[in-house]
Amino acid sequence: MILTDEQKAILNGESGETMAKIMKTLVMYGEAFGAEKMVPVTSKYNHLVTSFGLKALTPVYTLMEKLIAEGVKSKQKFSADPRPLDKNVPQNFLQKLVFNKFMYTKQDYYEEQLRELGLMDKDAFTCTCYMDEVGNKPNMGDVLSWSESSAVVYANSVLGARCNRNSGLLDLMGSIVGYVPYFGLLTDEGRRASWIVKVNTTKMPPAQLLGSAIGMKVMEDVPYVIGLDKWLGNELNDSATTYLKDFGAATASNGAVGLYHIDALTPEAKLYGKELVLPGAKEYVIDDAELERVKASYPVIWKNPDAKPKLCLVGCPHMSLRQLQDWTVNIEKSLSEAGNKKVLIPTVFTAAPAVLEKFNKTEYAERLKKIGVITSYICPLMYMNNPLCAKMPVITSSNKLRTYTTAKYYNEDELLKIITKGDK
C-alpha cells in the first residue's frame, strides 16, 4: 500500500505507539483486500456498532481504556447502536437478574468510555442514526468508517455514501486516524452490480421478505433491482426510505449485502441506470411463488412450534416516525374489527430515542399506549440474544431478528392479525 508522508509518520510511531498500532491495523486490513491507498474519512459523524456493556466483550473495553489512557480521541463525534436494556420492556425476575447481574454489568462503564471518546449525544443510541431526528445523515459521496450492517447498507444504497462492511473496533480506528483503506464499496468498480434482480410480484412484496430472498441469493454481491419502482415510485420519500431501511437490513443480515441499487429510485441508479450492471451479471427473478418458497424455508426453532407467542417485537432496525404512526392506525382499525380494546400479546415497538421523543409529542403516542403497545429504545437483538429469552416464543416482522435469534418471522399483515385478533 502506498501511504502519504503523514500516514507513514503515524505508522512509524511519530504520533505515539498506540496511533502506530491503529494505523498498522488499518493498513493490514486494507492489504488483505488489495487496497493500494488510504483515503480520508469525510462524513461529519461516525457510527459504532458496539453499544452494549456485555461482560463477554471485556477485552474490547480494556482496549478502549488503553485508547483513552493514551489520550486518543475520535476525530468525529459518533452515534452508536441501541442500548440493550430498558425497564419498560417486559422482563421476568430471572431475566432481570441475568441481564443486570451477569450479562450487561459493563453497561455504565462502557457508556462512559463512549462519552470520553466522542459520543455525539448522551442518547445517540440507535441503529438508524441516519434518521432526520437523529441527525447523523451522511451526504452522497461521503466516505464513512461505519460498521452496523443495516446502517452501512442504507448509507451506501439510499444516501449514496461510501462505506465497507467494517467490523466493530475498525469503525472507531478509522475515525481516530481519519483514514480508511480504499477498496470494495469505496471504489467505483466495487459499486457495480453483479446481479440483476427482477421483481415480478403481483402486489408490493414485504420489504423484509424481499430483502431476505435477495440477501440469501446474492450474499455479499451488489444487486441491481428492477421492478420495485412500480411499487415505491421514483422519489425517495418517507414511505420509500422506510421500505428500503427494512429491505436493506434484511439483505445485509440474511446475506452480507453492503450496497444495492433500485432501478429509477436510488441515487446511483438514477444517475447511471443499467451502466452500473457488470457484463455477465447473473439474474434472479422473484415472483409470488419464490417469496412463498423463501418464507417457508425459515426454520422454526421454538421448542414447541405451536406455542402461543409471549412477546411481539417490531423495530429491528428501529422504526421510523411514519412507521410508528401507521402501525398505531392499523392496530386501532384491526382491534376495532375484532371487538378488542388492547393488543392480545405484549408488544414492543422500538425506535431511536430522538424519534420516540418526536413521536411522544404527537397525538399518536397516547393512542398507541391506550391500545397496550410499549415503546422503547432498546436493541431487540441484544434483548433476545441470551438463553432465557431464546426459550421464549417471540414473534417479529424483522428478518434480521429472525436470523440472529429464535424469534419467529411473520409478514407485517400477519403480525397485525396475530396481535389484534389472535390468528393470522
Place this chain on the structure above:
Amino acid sequence: MREFKGRAITPGTKTAKAVVSHGGFNTLASFQKALQFGDERAKCSDQNNPDLYGKELAGAALCLPQTIGSTTGGLVLYCACAMKRQPACMLFSKPIDSLAAAGAILADVWIDDISMPVVDSLGDEFLEYVKDGMTVTIKEDGVVVVEE
C-alpha cells in the same frame, strides 16, 4: 495426505485437528455462550450450524468458507483470542471476508502473546477434502498440509 496453497493473512505455523463448517461461520452466534459463560473449550453455540454446533472450537483448526453474521464478528473473534478461547488457526476456502480479517488482524496487532495463523483462498477442493479430526499443519508461506 494432501497439500493446499493459500494466502497467509496472519502468518504462522501450527498443527491441530480439524473442525469443518461447510456453511458460513457465524462468529457472534458461535462464540457468544463461550465468552459469556466461561466455557474455556469454546463449544460452538450456533444452533443454525449443524456442522459445528456443540463442537469445541478452542485449539481446533477451524476450516470454513467465510464468516457471516453481525458486524460485531471481528471484535468477537478478537475477544475470543484475548480470552484464550480461539481456534488454533483459521483456514478459509474462499477469500477472507472483512469481518474475519478484522478479527484476525486486531488479535495479531493488539494481543502480545497470541498466535492464530489465518490462511485464505485455499479453494473449494480444500473444504471438500478436509474432514473433522484430520490433522492440519500450516506452514509460514500459506501452505496447508492435511493428513488423515
